[in-house]
Amino acid sequence: MEVVINQQAVTIKPQSSLMEVLCDYGITQAKGIAVAVNAVVIPPQKWDGTMLNPNDKIIIIKATQGG
Numbered sequence: 001m002e003v004v005i006n007q008q009a010v011t012i013k014p015q016s017s018l019m020e021v022l023c024d025y026g027i028t029q030a031k032g033i034a035v036a037v038n039a040v041v042i043p044p045q046k047w048d049g050t051m052l053n054p055n056d057k058i059i060i061i062k063a064t065q066g067g
Helices: 018-024
Strands: 002-005 008-011 033-037 057-062
Touching: 018 033, 018 057
Parallel strands: 002 057
Antiparallel strands: 002 008, 033 057
16 A cells, blocks of 8 residues: 655555554654645554555655754
8 A cells, every 4th residue: 555654655554553654664763753644643542543545645654853
């Protein structure tokens, strides 16, 4: 199944949760991370229960420090 992560097409296994995909993407903790699926922000406590569908658009934003 194909989804789009930060504007790049990615193939994932069918019936994947958002948490599984984030772990595969190297994200293991929610601190400093915001995630939206199809323009809806998903809070970290719902990542594991959010099942993805073909062609979902996932945006991952990582907070950075600086000034």
